[in-house]
Amino acid sequence: MDVLDVLNLGEIAQYFSKMAMFPVFDLAYYIVSILYLKYEPGAVEVSRRSPVASWLCAMLYCFGSYILADIILGVSPVDYFHNNSHILLASAVWYLIFFCPLNLFYKCVAFLPVKLVLVALKEVVRSRKIAAGVHHAHHAYHHGWLIMVITGYVKGSGVALMSNFEQLLRGVWKPETNEVLNMSFPTKASLYGAILFTLQEANLLPVSKSMLICLFTLFMATSKVFMTARHSHGSPFALIESWVCHLLFGSPLGIEDAHDHHHPAPAAAPLSPAKTKEELSEGTRKRKSKKAE
């Protein structure tokens, strides 16, 4: 009976990992992504002033992962745009979210129960993208483990990693922060997922790829649905991260809070403040000579 159960689980995982993303799951991905674009300050105004810029931003939100992964692997950045049906669907979603009469479509998809379902479906796509990214990188660089991690990472994070430049397109410039310096939960999870999938590709994990896709999807969907429903700030990784960072880097990771951008918390940084002062003054002197060199 156990063997039968395992076979069934394996088959379910296999079926799940091969399931087509288009159109249902991809549709959910586009809706949630463009919803987040609409939340951005000034995005609605941009859609009125310059529909082309707004549409371009929406395309970056929907397909940013493919663009970044293609840049990483040296392929044409707009390669994914030959999928006309995908582009049409995303454009339709953009139009409905920004310009639907009486804002009907927005109200439907922003209704919490509907939104939770869409968020869960989006995480299915994200997990699949990370796995596909690692797989493509493995195909190009058989032993380029770091390249696989990077590719999976950008496939999972998508537009978040180019947020500075996507905002620039809308006339917004916030250089003091970026998604690598202050990682949000999805970006962190994409990084960890990329590492897991790379370990699996290197046969260092005792689990099949389809099972890993299943488990990771389950984790991501559950976390995101929970966080969306509760408007929660807490990251599931916070505890493990502070333990690892304290071990490796001698200090806890900065808290994922907007306040951190303005209060870099000097208390959190140095192990030996005296040493840092010494380094700072030495650094100033060295910088002057470095400028000379």
Next chain:
Amino acid sequence: MDVLDVLNLGEIAQYFSKMAMFPVFDLAYYIVSILYLKYEPGAVEVSRRSPVASWLCAMLYCFGSYILADIILGVSPVDYFHNNSHILLASAVWYLIFFCPLNLFYKCVAFLPVKLVLVALKEVVRSRKIAAGVHHAHHAYHHGWLIMVITGYVKGSGVALMSNFEQLLRGVWKPETNEVLNMSFPTKASLYGAILFTLQEANLLPVSKSMLICLFTLFMATSKVFMTARHSHGSPFALIESWVCHLLFGSPLGIEDAHDHHHPAPAAAPLSPAKTKEELSEGTRKRKSKKAE
């Protein structure tokens, strides 16, 4: 007689569309482009402080379209720079415009009648570039209609689409605007031209490619010569655009005026201000939860 006329017109269009751009038309393109670079605030100073930076900016102005199109299609961005004669000619124009004794060369080419001829010749090159861009993209992606439009668009717009970064090279940074957010006439015309040439490539326009090149060139050259001669602000597209935008997006397109950067004209944006306020407050609440997610 009509058939003979048509044959002649077709032959003229054919000959015109196959005519070599180098060196006469390309020379005009370089002169007008680098003239516009010289008009930029601080450009002359940069040429004195750092001739390398100034020369690099001039190359971006002259060959930006090729660089962008190569990036789009996944080719080496400096591929065009193997045309040594083109680079030499553009460099010579840069040197003469910025460093000619008594500024003679600049005075010659800035003399209005001469400038109008050069502007017309430049538009011949622009139209040809858009057609070539769409053609190359079609060769790479037979059904990538959006890719063809994008490639034609960047070929026509050239350095304008990377103006933020070209300015950054000169130490100038203006993130509040860019050429997609506030399209100038040449950039808009390049977009429309790219769409037309893509429709023609898809055999959806009842006109041959050479005839379309001819007609589009005629339109562009006439418009630009007229606008240059009259220092006019009006765009030929303004009427149609406001009608289409009102139909599709519920509001007229923002006026192409520098003042718009500072007065985003809230009156122009919302159809229902009450709804926007509701969305705004909802958006603020959602952004906080989005940050958590």
Next chain:
Amino acid sequence: MDVLDVLNLGEIAQYFSKMAMFPVFDLAYYIVSILYLKYEPGAVEVSRRSPVASWLCAMLYCFGSYILADIILGVSPVDYFHNNSHILLASAVWYLIFFCPLNLFYKCVAFLPVKLVLVALKEVVRSRKIAAGVHHAHHAYHHGWLIMVITGYVKGSGVALMSNFEQLLRGVWKPETNEVLNMSFPTKASLYGAILFTLQEANLLPVSKSMLICLFTLFMATSKVFMTARHSHGSPFALIESWVCHLLFGSPLGIEDAHDHHHPAPAAAPLSPAKTKEELSEGTRKRKSKKAE
């Protein structure tokens, strides 16, 4: 005896130019590069707040030349990252410099005699990179002389040419300056070296490639060691450059001093102030009409 001497010198040059850079010379390159990263204001704090961002910056410092050259030649920008051993070594250096207990490693490598040796070894790598960059570009574009110069230039300059964006990764944004506008000594020397190696590749220099590598390395190592030891500001090129710039561009090159960013030295710029005023007013008028066009 003379022929024997020449043969020996040629053989020495040959052996020197074929010597493996990994692991000794590359290690020195990584140490010096990441040392300079540590000197940057805020870099230590970033390493505490976001080790991933700090590590990424360190990788840009160590491998920026390969990334830029790959972008130039249309190859995957992360192609070099398949060299797992190199990445591991650079990562180990980053960890030791930023997180070694009691800061021991930093104190060792920053000790001046040790640092001078490392700086000299780094210049060996730089010279080799410039030669390799020119060679690869020659392989891709047999007569693309400018492409060869550009590729050698970016291979030699490395992260300096993308300093604005590397700083952006750390949350720092300084658009008023960049490495092309205000070239530091290594960047200038890389440009001149790239030109020399390109001339040699075009058989216009009466010297073999290995001899040129030897001589250029000797020059670079000596200059950098001297400048590091004396915390000197003077560039060896200053005299020749001011002579050439006065001849070609009518004014001396701006002094390589931080003050120049704030005092653009109007006295250094125009040959005829009256003409510049005339151009400026004409430029303002033209800019308005350009905006219209």
